[in-house]
Amino acid sequence: xxxxxxxxxxxxxxxxxxxxxxxxxxxxxxxxxxxxxxxxxxxxxxxxxxxxxxxxxxxxxxxxxxxxxxxxxxxxxxxxxxxxxxxxxxxxxxxxxxxxxxxxxxxxxxxxxxxxxxxxxxxxxxxxxxxxxxxxxxxxxxxxxxxxxxxxxxxxxxxxxxxxxxxxxxxxxxxxxxxxxxxxxxxxxxxxxxxxxxxxxxxxxxxxxxxxxxxxxxxxxxxxxxxxxxxxxxxxxxxxxxxxxxxxxxxxxxxxxxxxxxxxxxxxxxxxxxxxxxxxxxxxxxxxxxxxxxxxxxxxxxxxxxxxxxxxxxxxxxxxxxxxxxxxxxxxxxxxxxxxxxxxxxxxxxxxxxxxxxxxxxxxxxxxxxxxxxxxxxxxxxxxxxxxxxxxxxxxxxxxxxxxxxxxxxxxxxxxxxxxxxxxxxxxxxxxxxxxxxxxxxxxxxxxxxxxxxxxxxxxxxxxxxxxxxxxxxxxxxxxxxxxxxxxxxxxxxxxxxxxx
RNA sequence: GCCGCAUUCGUCUAGAGGCCUAGGACAUCAGGUUUUCAUCCUGAAGAUCAGGGGUUCGAAUCCCCUAUGCGGUACCA
Numbered sequence: 001x002x003x004x005x006x007x008x009x010x011x012x013x014x015x016x017x018x019x020x021x022x023x024x025x026x027x028x029x030x031x032x033x034x035x036x037x038x039x040x041x042x043x044x045x046x047x048x049x050x051x052x053x054x055x056x057x058x059x060x061x062x063x064x065x066x067x068x069x070x071x072x073x074x075x076x077x078x079x080x081x082x083x084x085x086x087x088x089x090x091x092x093x094x095x096x097x098x099x100x101x102x103x104x105x106x107x108x109x110x111x112x113x114x115x116x117x118x119x120x121x122x123x124x125x126x127x128x129x130x131x132x133x134x135x136x137x138x139x140x141x142x143x144x145x146x147x148x149x150x151x152x153x154x155x156x157x158x159x160x161x162x163x164x165x166x167x168x169x170x171x172x173x174x175x176x177x178x179x180x181x182x183x184x185x186x187x188x189x190x191x192x193x194x195x196x197x198x199x200x201x202x203x204x205x206x207x208x209x210x211x212x213x214x215x216x217x218x219x220x221x222x223x224x225x226x227x228x229x230x231x232x233x234x235x236x237x238x239x240x241x242x243x244x245x246x247x248x249x250x251x252x253x254x255x256x257x258x259x260x261x262x263x264x265x266x267x268x269x270x271x272x273x274x275x276x277x278x279x280x281x282x283x284x285x286x287x288x289x290x291x292x293x294x295x296x297x298x299x300x301x302x303x304x305x306x307x308x309x310x311x312x313x314x315x316x317x318x319x320x321x322x323x324x325x326x327x328x329x330x331x332x333x334x335x336x337x338x339x340x341x342x343x344x345x346x347x348x349x350x351x352x353x354x355x356x357x358x359x360x361x362x363x364x365x366x367x368x369x370x371x372x373x374x375x376x377x378x379x380x381x382x383x384x385x386x387x388x389x390x391x392x393x394x395x396x397x398x399x400x401x402x403x404x405x406x407x408x409x410x411x412x413x414x415x416x417x418x419x420x421x422x423x424x425x426x427x428x429x430x431x432x433x434x435x436x437x438x439x440x441x442x443x444x445x446x447x448x449x450x451x452x453x454x455x456x457x458x459x460x461x462x463x464x465x466x467x468x469x470x471x472x473x474x475x476x477x478x479x480x481x482x483x484x485x486x487x488x489x490x491x492x493x494x495x496x497x498x499x500x501x
Numbered sequence: 502g503c504c505g506c507a508u509u510c511g512u513c514u515a516g517a518g519g520c521c522u523a524g525g526a527c528a529u530c531a532g533g534u535u536u537u538c539a540u541c542c543u544g545a546a547g548a549u550c551a552g553g554g555g556u557u558c559g560a561a562u563c564c565c566c567u568a569u570g571c572g573g574u575a576c577c578a
Binding site: 007008009011041043044046047105109112120123124125127154156158174177179180183184185187188190191192193195197198199202217218219220221222223225243245246248250253254255301302303305307308309310311328329330331332333334335337338339340341342344348382383384385395410445446449456457458459460461463464465468470471472473474475476477 | 502503504505506507508512513514515516524525526527528535536537538539540541570571572573574575576577578
């Protein structure tokens, strides 16, 4: 049985790269009929941010990624939050000490910092490792009595790498990665504050929770050898590893960061986030008008493809097609245009009813009365020109309110001496209309244009300017039919008056 | 600095030694549809496969070197 996990730290809003990592875990699990768990890794109390955990849960809920076990849904391996599992980790650290795979270290952070500075001054680097630990202050160099005494104060527990040993990490995406223990440092497993570090807690929990595949970001690849050693030290079977390529910023290289989003005008987070300390707001995909299906599809294809030309895929299709060996090895630049295209595409796939609620909300806000039938009609008319769910009002406003200003460029270009005269005539003509059907009205107006031997575009554009305020929008007679002859006449009168000024 | 990973059109990518005069999508440009703006349709342009050496009858695909980019190098995750 495949069991995978997504294990974020609640240090702020979930980055879109993290969302993709979780998506791949989800697709992999579903494809294999396995389970996906959500575990919160909050072993660093100094970085805890209130609301972050709730944010993560809400984000995946919006995106349609369900967990089989986790902080919010429970499960046989509860608790799923590391801060609630604290007493557990100490015994595993002790086990490693007993087995000679770890040792106590008493060097203070200041002392270590000093060593680093000295090394830097000599253009070299300091690392707590197989070569230096013999000259440092730890249970390997101190007498048992001294160790006993020092254990009463602050200390950490460090992993004891074997000397000069090649460690092979078998990565499902990258193949074999070999690293020698000589260049690895003796990582702290247990901090002086009595809490485990990521490395210890992560391995212990993955084992206890019976994780079979660890699918995580590439930034973890350098510490994968340590994790492999940890499994060996515990004499546990290690899970399979797969390190995903990074999500890069659209311009230049480098990891996509929050700043890039702000700078280039696209969200880096699934949901809007307000920093509890600075009150600073970061935009989210949901609030920016993206459909969750579009975000999922776009994200899935950033670093993975089904091996054919298919690009539009539902969650079900993604699950069906997903496999880790189709994941690419190099980082993918985020492409705003492609994201926009996906969103437009998914909006077209929606029924009018599914798109209506944001428009209802806006109309209510503006205190405009409109029936459901009217709203659905308008949506069906403008749908194909909408790219984001935030654009409804700018696409439909002229169905509900008369223009208050008229595009000066259009006036300059189209509004001639006799335009007012002709519009007056058309106004009169419309008043004689026997039906408010668009075909009938259309015939009336085109008939007039022909009779007067006028230029079609000339009159139509001015009429549009009067009704919409610009040369934009759907079929003119759809608009006339919707707002009615009475309102059309009113807008013509208003336009003639205003533009004459 | 050291260690690791990567490198095919502007971008995401297809490609598993001959199917590659390198395919698709987004973006771009040009036409078409339309009373406007969009949508939509058609087409074009766009990559000497980072560079250099090998291996081979044959290499984008295998090996080596170099360059560049990225990641890591915390009592963060």
